[in-house]
Amino acid sequence: MAMNPDDLSDLEVLDENTIVQALRTRYNREKYYTYIGDILVAVNPCKPIALFDEKQHEEYTDLVTRTQRPPHLFWSADHAYRALCNTGRNQCILVSGESGAGKTESTKYMIRHLMKISPSDDTQLLDKIVQVRAKNNPRLT
Template identity: 45%
Template sequence: MYLNEATLLNNVRLRYLKDKIYTYVGNILVAVNPYNDIQDLYSTQSISRYRGKSLGLLPPHVFAIADKAFRDMKVLSQSQSMIVSGESGAGKTESTK
């Protein structure tokens, strides 16, 4: 698949319509604020499901990125960073709780 702006936006839109607010672009996670609650999106069961799993084994989720950074920090003995960026109201606070 050739990645261009139209392809990316269409993929994000189609996922959003299915309440799938997270999308991977390579190893980058794109999040779209759903402006409503999605049941079990941030549950302890979701955390457990992503723990120790490689990126791409499960659907895109902020927990997958957090777990990968945590595992890399332990294995590589190096600090890890995440950049959370977006406009006001984009959902940055919810994604980083």
């Protein structure tokens, strides 16, 4: 078993101290995403990072299992999209965290990924979604 796995649920002991220590270690190694079972934990790097380019969109599209690539927001978005397409059932991605944690930016990246993988021709859909969110809650812009 890895000392610092991509999925912390693989650890023998999973308590608050272990989780915090593992997230800190991964953060110091510039690994900002970690799974804990079905949950993706994102730690805000508080700096620009190159994890959201065209290459990443391609690498996280149509993955059979999430273990094929390191943890990433795009896997969560892609997984929800594939579940929607395969089952026809609505899907939901819950983005939660404290103020300044990067929820809005994470959501924008996931929406961009959904725009890349969906057959929609509406190139301004992302802007429309962000505007609706801002109109309903001005703090989110």
